Amino acid sequence: MPDLLVEHHGVQVLVCDADGAPIATEQDALDHLVGAAFQGAELVAVPAGRFEDSFYDLSSGVAGAILQKLANYRLRLAVVGDISHHLRASVALPDLVREANRGRDVWFVTDLDELTTRLAAHRP
Numbered sequence: 001m002p003d004l005l006v007e008h009h010g011v012q013v014l015v016c017d018a019d020g021a022p023i024a025t026e027q028d029a030l031d032h033l034v035g036a037a038f039q040g041a042e043l044v045a046v047p048a049g050r051f052e053d054s055f056y057d058l059s060s061g062v063a064g065a066i067l068q069k070l071a072n073y074r075l076r077l078a079v080v081g082d083i084s085h086h087l088r089a090s091v092a093l094p095d096l097v098r099e100a101n102r103g104r105d106v107w108f109v110t111d112l113d114e115l116t117t118r119l120a121a122h123r124p
Contacts, residue, residue, distance in 0.1 A: 002017055014036055014044045015045045044076070048079050049081060056089075078108075079107070080109055
């Protein structure tokens with residue numbers, strides 16, 4: 001399935017294909033997320049499996065660089081899927097997920113239904 005641009009509760013969401021290119025670096029985020037979002041997306045929904053393990057290891061700096069790059073382009077991010085094994089393996093990641101999910105720019109959600117529910121609750 002190719003990436004799809006859909007609207008949920010007034011927000012243009014780019015739903016990325018689970019079989020797309022892996023996201024391991026800031027440049028990958030530019031090439032595969034920011035570039036694709038120029039279709040008019042405000043939020044990019046990326047399957048959790050597209051991110052390399054280094055994204056979930058906060059000491060690597062990969063997540064910080066990618067999140068900053070998306071913020072620079074005023075793009076919101078939803079990491080969609082089960083990341084429980086990464087959460088169990090990290091002390092810092094659960095804190096990041098908890099704090100991110102309190103805001104509106106970065107969310108970690110289990111599926112697209114949860115994303116849609118969050119978007120309904122955070123209408124502009």
